[in-house]
Amino acid sequence: MTGGTLYGIGVGPGDPELLTLKAVRLVQSCPVVAYPAAEQRPSIARGIVSPHLHEGQIELPFRFPISESAMPLQKFYDEVAEQLSEHLAAGRDVAVLCEGDPMLYGTFMYLHDRLADRYRTEVVPGVSSITASASVLGLPLAYRNDVLSIIPAGLPAETIRERLRDCDSALIIKVGRYFEKVREILRELDLARRAQYVERATMTSQRTMPLDEIDPKSVPYVSMIVVPSAWRPS
Amino acid sequence: MTGGTLYGIGVGPGDPELLTLKAVRLVQSCPVVAYPAAEQRPSIARGIVSPHLHEGQIELPFRFPISESAMPLQKFYDEVAEQLSEHLAAGRDVAVLCEGDPMLYGTFMYLHDRLADRYRTEVVPGVSSITASASVLGLPLAYRNDVLSIIPAGLPAETIRERLRDCDSALIIKVGRYFEKVREILRELDLARRAQYVERATMTSQRTMPLDEIDPKSVPYVSMIVVPSAWRPS
Numbered sequence: 001m002t003g004g005t006l007y008g009i010g011v012g013p014g015d016p017e018l019l020t021l022k023a024v025r026l027v028q029s030c031p032v033v034a035y036p037a038a039e040q041r042p043s044i045a046r047g048i049v050s051p052h053l054h055e056g057q058i059e060l061p062f063r064f065p066i067s068e069s070a071m072p073l074q075k076f077y078d079e080v081a082e083q084l085s086e087h088l089a090a091g092r093d094v095a096v097l098c099e100g101d102p103m104l105y106g107t108f109m110y111l112h113d114r115l116a117d118r119y120r121t122e123v124v125p126g127v128s129s130i131t132a133s134a135s136v137l138g139l140p141l142a143y144r145n146d147v148l149s150i151i152p153a154g155l156p157a158e159t160i161r162e163r164l165r166d167c168d169s170a171l172i173i174k175v176g177r178y179f180e181k182v183r184e185i186l187r188e189l190d191l192a193r194r195a196q197y198v199e200r201a202t203m204t205s206q207r208t209m210p211l212d213e214i215d216p217k218s219v220p221y222v223s224m225i226v227v228p229s230a231w232r233p234s
Numbered sequence: 235m236t237g238g239t240l241y242g243i244g245v246g247p248g249d250p251e252l253l254t255l256k257a258v259r260l261v262q263s264c265p266v267v268a269y270p271a272a273e274q275r276p277s278i279a280r281g282i283v284s285p286h287l288h289e290g291q292i293e294l295p296f297r298f299p300i301s302e303s304a305m306p307l308q309k310f311y312d313e314v315a316e317q318l319s320e321h322l323a324a325g326r327d328v329a330v331l332c333e334g335d336p337m338l339y340g341t342f343m344y345l346h347d348r349l350a351d352r353y354r355t356e357v358v359p360g361v362s363s364i365t366a367s368a369s370v371l372g373l374p375l376a377y378r379n380d381v382l383s384i385i386p387a388g389l390p391a392e393t394i395r396e397r398l399r400d401c402d403s404a405l406i407i408k409v410g411r412y413f414e415k416v417r418e419i420l421r422e423l424d425l426a427r428r429a430q431y432v433e434r435a436t437m438t439s440q441r442t443m444p445l446d447e448i449d450p451k452s453v454p455y456v457s458m459i460v461v462p463s464a465w466r467p468s
Contacts, residue, residue, distance in 0.1 A: 010365070012254070020361060021258070022251035101365040104382075109374035116372060123369035125436075127254060127359045131244070131335040135357035138350060140343035147397050148338075148384040155379055163381050166400040202359075 004032075004093040006084065006119045008102040008112060010126015011048045014203030018127045019048065026124065027052045030095035032087045034060035034080075036107045045097035058092075060084070074110075081114035088119045101128040105152075105173070129224065130171050133201040137208060139228040142169050146229045153178035153225075161185050169229040176221040183211055191227050199223035238266075238327040240318065240353045242336040242346060244360015245282045248437035252361045253282065260358065261286045264329035266321045268294040268314075270341045279331035292326075294318070308344075315348035322353045335362040339386075339407070363458065364405050367435040371442060373462040376403050380463045387412035387459075395419050403463040410455040417445055425461050433457035 007026050012018035027033060027049045037043035043061055046053075053059070062080045065071040084094050102108035102123050112121065130150060134141045142148040146168035151160055153175045160182065164170055172182055175197075186192040198208045200222050211225070241260050246252035261267060261283045271277035277295055280287075287293075296314045299305040318328050336342035336357050346355065364384060368375045376382040380402035385394055387409045394416065398404055406416055409431075420426040432442045434456050445459070 008369075010361075013359070015256070017256035017259070018254045018359065020246070020252045020254055022249070024255070025251070101361075101369075103368035103373065103375045104365055105376055105378070105380075106374075109377065112372070112374060121372065123372060125247075125252065125361045125365045125369040127244075127335075127361055128365055131338055131359045131362055134337040135242075135335075135359040138346070138355065138357060139337065140340075140346060141337045142339055142384065143343065144339070145386045145389055146339075147386070147389070147393075149401065150376065150382040152379045152381070155381070159381075163400065166397065167383065 001118070001120050003119050004088045004091050006088060006115050006121045007093065007095045008108040008121070008123040009095050009097055010101040010124060011045050011097050011099060012127040013100055013129040013132035013201050014044070014048065016048050016051065018132070018202060020124070020126065022124050023049070023126065024052050026095050028054070030057070030093045032058045032060060032092050032094040033097065034062060034084060034094060035097040037061040037063050039063050039066050045099050049097060058087070077110040077114065081111055084111065084115065085118070088115070098126070099129070101126045104128050104130070129201055129222070130173070133171070133198045133224045133226055136198055136201045136206065137196050137226055139196060139226050141226070141228060143229050143231050146231060153182050157181055157185060161189065164189055164191065164227070168231065170227040172225040172227070174221055175219055175223040175225060177219070179214065179216040179219040182225060186211070186225070186227070194230065195225050195227045197223065197225050235352070235354050237353050238322045238325050240322060240349050240355045241327065241329045242342040242355070242357040243329050243331055244335040244358060245279050245331050245333060246361040247334055247363040247366035247435050248278070248282065250282050250285065252366070252436060254358070254360065256358050257283070257360065258286050260329050262288070264291070264327045266292045266294060266326050266328040267331065268296060268318060268328060269331040271295045271297050273297050273300050279333050283331060292321070311344040311348065315345055318345065318349065319352070322349070332360070335360045338362050338364070363435055363456070364407070367405070367432045367458045367460055370432055370435045370440065371430050371460055373430060373460050375460070375462060377463050377465050380465060387416050391415055391419060395423065398423055398425065398461070402465065404461040406459040406461070408455055409453055409457040409459060411453070413448065413450040413453040416459060420445070420459070420461070428464065429459050429461045431457065431459050
């Protein structure tokens with residue numbers, strides 16, 4: 001393959017000190033740095049690496065369409081891939097920043113699907129918000145032969161219930177507006193006392209709270225409920 | 235609480251460049267550095283951080299008993315916790331190194347269980363071998379509403395079969411001597427073509443191979459089979 005190299009770089013959950021040495025090196029050395037950003041708001045991923053950026057680098061924020069009706073997500077990723085492709089074809093290495101880890105529910109995966117066959121691609125794993133949440137809460141996630149499941153909160157209640165029954169410990173992710181539904185399921189299954197809540201783990205705006213005290217309207221998308229293993233060594 | 239601080243530090247999957255800035259800082263500044271080691275072999279965790287260690291630090295390797303009959307594991311952790319406790323009580327900060335992430339099947343969890351109530355404790359998340367494996371294989375793990383399960387290979391075949399049916403993507407971990415059993419289950423469930431194998435991800439001895447070509451006798455404990463999501467954006 002000719003052209004530049006595409007790097008998918010995990011920048012960790014939020015604390016800039018949770019960047020890896022490799023992420024820092026590549027962010028400093030790539031001539032093109034691309035990152036996701038919400039409309040009208042500064043990019044979180046860029047904020048994490050900003051002390052390592054320098055003048056002379058080409059920055060490519062990709063701003064998600066406000067609604068899928070304005071532009072379907074898959075078409076949006078097509079266009080971003082095309083933009084990156086121009087730089088790669090011209091021989092420039094491109095760093096795509098990704099909050100947490102690039103291969104775990106990351107935006108980078110959609111660009112990987114479109115570009116990894118055409119250009120040299122390297123994925124640099126990062127600290128995932130999943131283990132960061134467990135660290136912040138001081139909750140060991142999984143012991144020995146525990147099955148750990150990661151369950152998106154947007155699934156139907158019946159599916160969440162079944163998946164929770166099928167594992168020893170769980171992380172319910174992207175809670176946001178599904179908080180009340182999830183809390184009820186946890187109460188029903190008698191898991192609510194074991195479960196703990198954290199939002200924006202390791203960011204300066206991080207918040208942890210007992211499940212019972214949370215106002216569902218206050219829960220952001222970047223939030224998680226950890227159901228730790230019931231197993232305790234004797 | 236008085237005394238020193240106990241740090242549980244994830245040192246990542248093996249590549250020394252996958253250390254976080256925070257891990258480097260704490261490894262350099264803690265007067266006591268403890269780490270797991272197998273009998274008669276150099277410690278992997280220590281190897282990862284060795285360029286950042288310096289003279290004058292107290293090193294405490296804890297060597298696992300060769301067999302559980304020689305000393306039960308829980309008793310072993312009691313003794314290690316006691317050793318660390320002496321330093322903490324004397325006001326010395328202690329860094330406990332942990333391969334991958336400390337809260338995900340990590341040895342640190344057993345020390346956390348014994349010491350976090352008595353001393354200030356901070357857990358520093360690290361890059362997990364789970365996402366490192368997906369990165370190395372170039373396999374996006376989980377999209378959107380996928381349920382991802384982490385399944386230890388030592389579980390009974392029937393349990394592994396059920397857990398695989400219950401999720402969209404999976405990581406089968408600690409494969410080692412269970413390789414043949416797991417490969418048969420994957421073939422049975424028609425997942426073998428999708429699955430990929432990696433051992434010692436990101437270490438210099440890393441190896442990836444198609445499932446069909448692997449000699450079961452060659453599979454080490456530190457190995458993983460990734461069953462990526464079948465979902466692909468249209």
